[in-house]
Amino acid sequence: MRDRVMSVAISHIEDTPLHETLYQFDETPLLARQRQQESNARSYPRRIPLALKRAKGIYVEDVEGRSFIDCLAGAGTLALGHNHPVVIAAIQQVLSDELPLHTLDLTTPVKDQFVQDLFGLLPTELARQAKIQFCGPTGTDAVEAALKLVRTATGRSTVLSFQGGYHGMSQGALSLMGSLGPKKPLGALLSNGVQFLPYPYDYRCPFGLGGAEGVRVNLHYLENLLNDPEAGVLLPAAVIVEVVQGEGGVIPADLDWLRGLRRITESAGVALIVDEIQSGFGRTGKMFAFEHAGIIPDVVVMSKAIGGSLPLAVVVYRDWLDTWLPGAHAGTFRGNQMAMAAGSAVMRYLKEHDLAGHAAAMGERLGEHLRILQRDFPQLGDIRGRGLMLGVELVDPQGAVDSQGHPPVHRQLAPLVQRECLKRGLILELGGRHGSVVRFLPPLVITAVEVDQVAEIFGRALAAAVASL
Numbered sequence: 001m002r003d004r005v006m007s008v009a010i011s012h013i014e015d016t017p018l019h020e021t022l023y024q025f026d027e028t029p030l031l032a033r034q035r036q037q038e039s040n041a042r043s044y045p046r047r048i049p050l051a052l053k054r055a056k057g058i059y060v061e062d063v064e065g066r067s068f069i070d071c072l073a074g075a076g077t078l079a080l081g082h083n084h085p086v087v088i089a090a091i092q093q094v095l096s097d098e099l100p101l102h103t104l105d106l107t108t109p110v111k112d113q114f115v116q117d118l119f120g121l122l123p124t125e126l127a128r129q130a131k132i133q134f135c136g137p138t139g140t141d142a143v144e145a146a147l148k149l150v151r152t153a154t155g156r157s158t159v160l161s162f163q164g165g166y167h168g169m170s171q172g173a174l175s176l177m178g179s180l181g182p183k184k185p186l187g188a189l190l191s192n193g194v195q196f197l198p199y200p201y202d203y204r205c206p207f208g209l210g211g212a213e214g215v216r217v218n219l220h221y222l223e224n225l226l227n228d229p230e231a232g233v234l235l236p237a238a239v240i241v242e243v244v245q246g247e248g249g250v251i252p253a254d255l256d257w258l259r260g261l262r263r264i265t266e267s268a269g270v271a272l273i274v275d276e277i278q279s280g281f282g283r284t285g286k287m288f289a290f291e292h293a294g295i296i297p298d299v300v301v302m303s304k305a306i307g308g309s310l311p312l313a314v315v316v317y318r319d320w321l322d323t324w325l326p327g328a329h330a331g332t333f334r335g336n337q338m339a340m341a342a343g344s345a346v347m348r349y350l351k352e353h354d355l356a357g358h359a360a361a362m363g364e365r366l367g368e369h370l371r372i373l374q375r376d377f378p379q380l381g382d383i384r385g386r387g388l389m390l391g392v393e394l395v396d397p398q399g400a401v402d403s404q405g406h407p408p409v410h411r412q413l414a415p416l417v418q419r420e421c422l423k424r425g426l427i428l429e430l431g432g433r434h435g436s437v438v439r440f441l442p443p444l445v446i447t448a449v450e451v452d453q454v455a456e457i458f459g460r461a462l463a464a465a466v467a468s469l
Contacts, residue, residue: 020460023066025049028148030063047418048072048427055082058443058450060427068422069454071442076246076278076389079346079355081303081443087308089347093258094338103335105134114340118306118345121287122316125296129319136331137339139277140301143240144174145315145329146299148255150238150271152328153321158236160270162199162229163206164248164433167240167275167301176240195233197222199245200257203382203393204433205338208403212256219260226268230433236269238299243289246278249392249432250384250439258293271298271321271430278389281305282350282444283440285360285387292386308342355444359387362451366440369455377462379413390440393432413465426454 027035030051034042038433050068054061060070073081080087094101099110119127133149135142151157161167161176175194198206198218205214225231243258246253265272276295279289281302286292288300290466298321303313311333350356367383370392381395394417399408411434418438421428431437442454 001158010448019423025422028063044072044429047415047430048422050422050427053148057081057084058446068425068427068456069442069450070427071440071454072427073441073443074309075304075429076283076441077304077307078309079281079283079444080273080308080349081445082309084346084349084445086345086349087342090341091138091310091338094341097266098106099337101337102333103337104332105330105334108337110337110341110344111335114344117344118314118316121281121347121351122300123288123291123296126316126318130316131319131322133315133317133329134331134334135313135315135329137307137313137333137336139275139301139313140167140170140173141298141305141312141331142277142301142315143167143176143275144170146240146273146301146317147172148329149315149317149321149324150273150299152324154237154269154271156235156237158193158195158234160195160233160236160239161199162197162241162245164199164201164245165240165242165275166245167242167277169231193234193236195225195236197239198223199248199251200251200254201251201407202254203251203384203404204402205404210404215254215257215260218257219264222261223264226264226270229337235268236270238273239265240273240275242275242279243292244279244284244386244389246389246439247431249393249437250389251432252284252384252386255293258295262293262295262297273297273299273301275301277301277303278441279386281346282356282359283387283389283441284385285356285363287356289386305346307336307339307341308338308344308346310336310342312336312339312343348360348445356387359444362442362446362448363387363390364393365448366451366455369452370458373455373459373462377466379410379462381409385440388440388442388444388446389462391432391437392440393437395436400445407436411436413469414438416465416468417462420464421458424457424461426457428458 028051051063052060053063059067135145167173167176200218202210207217243253274290276288299317306312371382378397379394380392382393385391394410394413395407396410397407401407414430414436429439431439
C-alpha cells in the first residue's frame with residue numbers, strides 16, 4: 001500500500017505543469033441573482049461560487065461546463081455520490097408504482113422495508129431493543145426529538161455537551177453547539193440546562209496533556225462532575241457526543257475515552273446520545289462511528305446519508321426510553337416515501353459492497369498522501385480522522401508553540417488553499433477553530449485513482465497558497 005502511494009506522491013509540486021487548467025470565477029447571472037435575492041445567511045456560495053447543472057458520481061459540472069471533484073458531497077449526505085443508479089432506480093420505482101409520496105407517520109411497505117434495513121445495520125444488541133422515531137427532514141429536528149425523549153424518560157432537564165460540538169441550527173440544538181458564532185446574535189437561547197465539557201482534542205488537549213494522560217484526566221473530570229455533590233451541575237438527562245466532530249474540525253474521539261464515557265454514563269444512569277448525522281453509514285470505516293469503540297449508546301441520531309440524498313432524519317433509541325406519550329414529537333414531512341426507498345437502496349448497497357471497508361482503505365490511502373505532503377509542508381500541522389472523514393489542521397510554523405509544542409492555527413492559509421483547490425477543480429470545505437481545518441468528505445464510492453487525483457490537486461493548491469502568502 002505504502003509503495004503504491006509513494007509511486008503517485010507529488011514531487012516538485014511547486015512546478016505547475018503546463019497542462020494544468022486554473023479556473024477563474026466571474027459572477028454569472030445565476031450567481032448574481034442568488035446574491036441579490038437569497039438571504040444574507042447563505043453560506044456555501046460565498047466560498048464556493050458555483051452554479052451547478054449536472055452531477056454524476058464524485059463529479060459535478062457547472063453552467064460554464066467546468067467539471068469539479070466533489071469532496072464535500074452534501075456535507076456527507078451523498079454516500080454513493082451524485083445520481084447513483086440504485087438511488088435513481090429506487091426513486092423511479094416509487095413513482096412508477098404510484099405509491100403515496102406523503103404519509104405523515106402512517107406505515108407503508110416502503111417504510112417497513114426501510115426500518116428493517118436500518119435495524120439490520122445496527123449492532124445486534126442495539127437492534128434487539130431498538131425503537132425508531134421519524135422526525136422532520138433535517139438532522140437538527142432529530143436532535144430536538146432526542147432532547148425531548150431523554151428529558152421525558154428521565155425526568156431531568158440538564159444535558160451535557162462538548163466543546164467543539166455541532167448538532168444543528170434550531171434553537172434547542174444550537175444550545176448544544178460549541179461554536180459561539182451562531183449564538184452571539186441570539187442572546188438567551190430557548191433551551192437551558194446545557195453544560196459544556198472538554199472534548200478529547202488530542203492535538204490541542206484542553207488540559208495541555210494529550211495522549212493517554214489527556215484521556216485519563218478528561219474522564220476523571222467527567223466522573224467527578226457527575227458524582228461530586230458540590231459540582232454545581234444537576235445530574236443530567238443525557239450526554240450528547242459526536243464520535244468524530246465534523247464541523248468542529250474532524251476530531252476523532254479516542255476510543256478508550258469513548259469506552260470510559262459509556263461506562264461513566266451507564267453507571268450514573270445518564271443516557272448517552274451519539275450524533276451520527278455526518279459520521280454514520282460507512283463514512284468512518286464502520287457502519288456507525290461508535291462501533292470503532294465497541295459501545296452501545298442509548299440514543300443514535302441519524303440524517304444526511306440515511307435518505308439516499310433526499311431529506312430524512314430519525315432517532316433510534318433503546319426501549320427503556322420509550323415513555324413519551326402519543327404526539328410528543330411530530331412533523332409533517334416525516335413520511336417521505338422517496339427518501340425511505342432511496343435510503344433502503346443505499347443501505348443495501350453499502351452492505352453488499354462493503355463500502356465501510358472501502359472507506360477505511362481509501363481513507364488510509366488519502367491519509368498517506370497527506371502525510372507525505374507533510375514532510376515538505378510544515379503548515380500541515382495535524383492530519384486526522386477516520387475512514388473518508390478526514391481533516392488537515394493548517395498551522396503557522398513561525399508562530400509561538402503551545403504547551404504541547406504545536407504551532408498556532410493559520411487563519412489566512414485555509415481559505416487560500418480552498419480557493420486554489422477550487423481553481424484546479426476540487427471542492428473542499430473548511431471547519432474547526434478559526435476555520436483552519438481543510439475537510440475531506442468525498443462520496444464513499446471514490447476509487448484509488450480518484451483519491452490519488454484529489455491528493456495531487458490538493459498538493460498543487462497547497463504549494464500555490466503557501467507561495468502567495
